[in-house]
Amino acid sequence: MKGRNFLKKLIVISLLLSNSLLLNACNDKATVKAETPNTTLQKVIKWKMVTAWPKNFPGLGTGANNLAEKINQLSGGRLQVKVYGAGELVPALEIFDAVSRGTAQMGHGAAYYWKGKDATLQFFSTVPFGLTAQEMNGWLYNGGGLGLWQQAYEKYNLIPMPAGNMGVQMGGWFNKEINSIDDLNGLKMRIPGLGGEVLKRAGGTPVNLPGGELFTAMQSGTIDATEWVGPYNDLAFGFYKVAKYYYYPGWHEPGTALEAIINKDAFEALPKDLQAIVKNACKIANHEMLAEYTARNNDALKELVEKYHVQVRKFPDDVLAKLRTLSDDVVKELANKDDFSKKVYDSYISYRDKTINWSEYSERAYLNIRSDKAQ
Numbered sequence: 001m002k003g004r005n006f007l008k009k010l011i012v013i014s015l016l017l018s019n020s021l022l023l024n025a026c027n028d029k030a031t032v033k034a035e036t037p038n039t040t041l042q043k044v045i046k047w048k049m050v051t052a053w054p055k056n057f058p059g060l061g062t063g064a065n066n067l068a069e070k071i072n073q074l075s076g077g078r079l080q081v082k083v084y085g086a087g088e089l090v091p092a093l094e095i096f097d098a099v100s101r102g103t104a105q106m107g108h109g110a111a112y113y114w115k116g117k118d119a120t121l122q123f124f125s126t127v128p129f130g131l132t133a134q135e136m137n138g139w140l141y142n143g144g145g146l147g148l149w150q151q152a153y154e155k156y157n158l159i160p161m162p163a164g165n166m167g168v169q170m171g172g173w174f175n176k177e178i179n180s181i182d183d184l185n186g187l188k189m190r191i192p193g194l195g196g197e198v199l200k201r202a203g204g205t206p207v208n209l210p211g212g213e214l215f216t217a218m219q220s221g222t223i224d225a226t227e228w229v230g231p232y233n234d235l236a237f238g239f240y241k242v243a244k245y246y247y248y249p250g251w252h253e254p255g256t257a258l259e260a261i262i263n264k265d266a267f268e269a270l271p272k273d274l275q276a277i278v279k280n281a282c283k284i285a286n287h288e289m290l291a292e293y294t295a296r297n298n299d300a301l302k303e304l305v306e307k308y309h310v311q312v313r314k315f316p317d318d319v320l321a322k323l324r325t326l327s328d329d330v331v332k333e334l335a336n337k338d339d340f341s342k343k344v345y346d347s348y349i350s351y352r353d354k355t356i357n358w359s360e361y362s363e364r365a366y367l368n369i370r371s372d373k374a375q
């Protein structure tokens with residue numbers, strides 16, 4: 001009996017021991033499981049974002065800040081992006097090269113600033129008499145535009161992403177009335193991109209200056225006229241102090257896409273989840289900027305007119321018709337540059353033709369009935 005009891009005890013003890021070991025093993029596993037993500041979380045990647053905008057400039061600079069904050073938040077602090085205003089790390093119009101060579105991992109600007117490298121890149125910001133903001137997003141995300149943009153930037157070691165839009169811009173600030181196309185003859189005006197080329201065909205002299213230099217250039221008479229963005233941004237720069245007439249519509253920039261440019265090596269070195277976070281943060285920033293401009297332009301225009309007595313004028317129809325003809329020529333000529341340019345032109349123009357048709361039934365039909373003053 002004694003021997004049997006001893007054997008029983010031995011079995012019970014060994015069972016208890018094995019259970020205890022098993023439990024410990026489970027606990028260890030649980031501990032390891034819980035600690036694994038924490039260890040990953042502690043790895044912080046730091047990026048620099050250079051921008052074409054004055055630091056914290058309303059809408060644009062703050063739009064870049066918003067994008068950086070979104071990336072920081074969504075990554076739980078694993079990818080921290082520090083924003084630099086124009087001139088802090090590199091001048092406004094040198095951010096493309098800076099990100100391309102890896103001086104900064106990321107940039108925020110607009111593709112038409114790089115027309116000196118390749119005129120076709122302008123299609124990825126805006127085209128005179130081209131797509132509105134809503135339509136541009138349609139072309140980029142769902143109409144093949146973004147794929148072409150990525151191809152175009154590949155040789156610069158850059159990945160582009162839409163990261164902001166301001167909607168239809170204003171036509172610009174002038175100190176004389178524009179009553180005929182001849183009034184543009186001899187005019188020295190800050191107007192970037194293809195709109196600048198159109199002004200040249202109308203006898204003017206286009207100049208591309210970064211936003212931060214425009215007020216002084218107008219004040220000193222270095223330029224006769226300038227466009228910038230729209231009421232929200234133009235009020236912030238105080239152009240009403242140096243120009244009398246504020247013309248609309250912004251035929252040259254109907255919905256400029258701003259870009260986030262990302263150094264390809266830096267992007268590819270990110271874990272997949274952080275790559276997805278960067279892409280989606282750009283999408284959020286893109287939509288949020290348009291919402292902000294849509295809301296703030298209304299109030300700013302009211303202030304410009306009521307408080308600062310700015311004279312708001314519409315370009316005469318015949319001036320716009322002539323600018324439209326010149327624009328079509330300028331844009332068509334781009335298509336003849338090379339095979340890739342033709343591909344981009346065909347994609348953009350065929351999308352515009354389709355959307356013009358649909359807009360008649362949707363946006364235009366609705367806006368026309370809503371603006372009926374009798375209601």
Ligand code: CA
Nearest residue numbers: 227228229253
């Ligand atoms: Ca502009």
